[in-house]
Amino acid sequence: MxxxxxxxxxxxxxxxxxxxxxxxxxxxxxxxxxxxxxxxxxxxxxxxxxxxxxxxxxxxxxxxxxxxxxxxxxxDADVAGVLEALMGLAAKKGQLRTRTGPRDQELRLARVCYNHLAGDMGVALFDRLKAGGALEIGADGIVLTEKGRARLDALGVEIDTKSRAPECRECLDWSERRSHLAGRTGRAILDHIYAQGWGSRVEGTRIVRFTGTGAAAFAKAFTF
The missing domain is CATH 1.10.10.10 (Winged helix-like DNA-binding domain superfamily/Winged helix DNA-binding domain)
Incomplete structure (x- = not known):
């Protein structure tokens, strides 16, 4: 056996x-x-x-x-991470659903991945946080730096300190085939997006639809 x-x-x-x-x-x-x-x-x-x-x-x-x-x-987040990784693999191997149209475009732009932001805007956020020194690669993966923590505090982003989920985790994005930010920090940022009114969930879908001013404010807030 x-x-x-x-x-x-x-x-x-x-x-x-x-x-x-x-x-x-x-x-x-x-x-x-x-x-x-x-x-x-x-x-x-x-x-x-x-x-x-x-x-x-x-x-x-x-x-x-x-x-x-x-x-x-x-x-839990472990199950969600596996499912998102499988979605990424399916997309990479050409195993895609045939439905096309505006909803597909919006899903690729910004969507919920379990409890954090995914799609083009999620990947762009991850890239900006790394480029600005808010995130860096540590011995155990992606970590939030003191600079990043100070900036998120200044923005009013509240990271749950009681959850046993990792503070930061890379999650493979199925549409962009690059990483976006998961973990407690990713969840806190998505909650902040909702709280600020920059974007909201489209009922019955995974789409996060940003307003014009919301998208601009989101990009400005997370450009370090």
Whole structure:
């Protein structure tokens, strides 16, 4: 018998098309019901319930109950990171969905990746933070420098100090095929974008739509 992690079990859970569609929908960061996820997967309710039970047992999603309703979310940032990396690999290998149009353009410009900003604007943010000395490569990966911490404090960006998630983490962007910023810092910046009114989520999608003045203010705030 081989020892070590059984990646085949995780791969099998993600690899089913219906479950893959459910997980992709949950990458919006929103909690969705079984009915909503059944619609995303294109399956009947009973089939969706079976898929969700397997995903929950496998540790890929978590369930929250409110009254009679059950809501599902991605289990944690580690799962989200794996899914985004798989999206990047699929895009790199040409495994793309056929849907085209304005929504695709907006998704590529700015979108939610679990709980942080992705797309062209997310990658640009990551590049500016590195170029300005706010982020640097440390022994354990990307770290927030004292300069970066001081600048974020001055902007009013509040990083959660209680979460066990890493403060900074690189996340491969599936559309740009370069890195954007994840971790507690990435989440705090996205929350700041919403709080400042620079941009907002488009209902029912992963799109983050910036206003004209918001996009300019965002670029100015994070240019060091």
């Amino acid at each position: 081989k020892d070590g992690p059984d990646i085949a079990q995780i791969a099998a859970l993600i690899g089913d098309p219906g479950r893959a569609n459910m997980l992709a929908a949950l990458m919006s960061g929103k909690a969705l019901t079984a009915g909503e996820l059944a619609s995303e997967a294109g399956v009947r309710g009973q089939t969706a319930s079976g898929h969700l039970q397997r995903l929950e047992e496998g540790g890929l999603v978590k369930r929250n109950k409110q009254g009679r309703h059950h809501y599902f979310q991605i289990a």
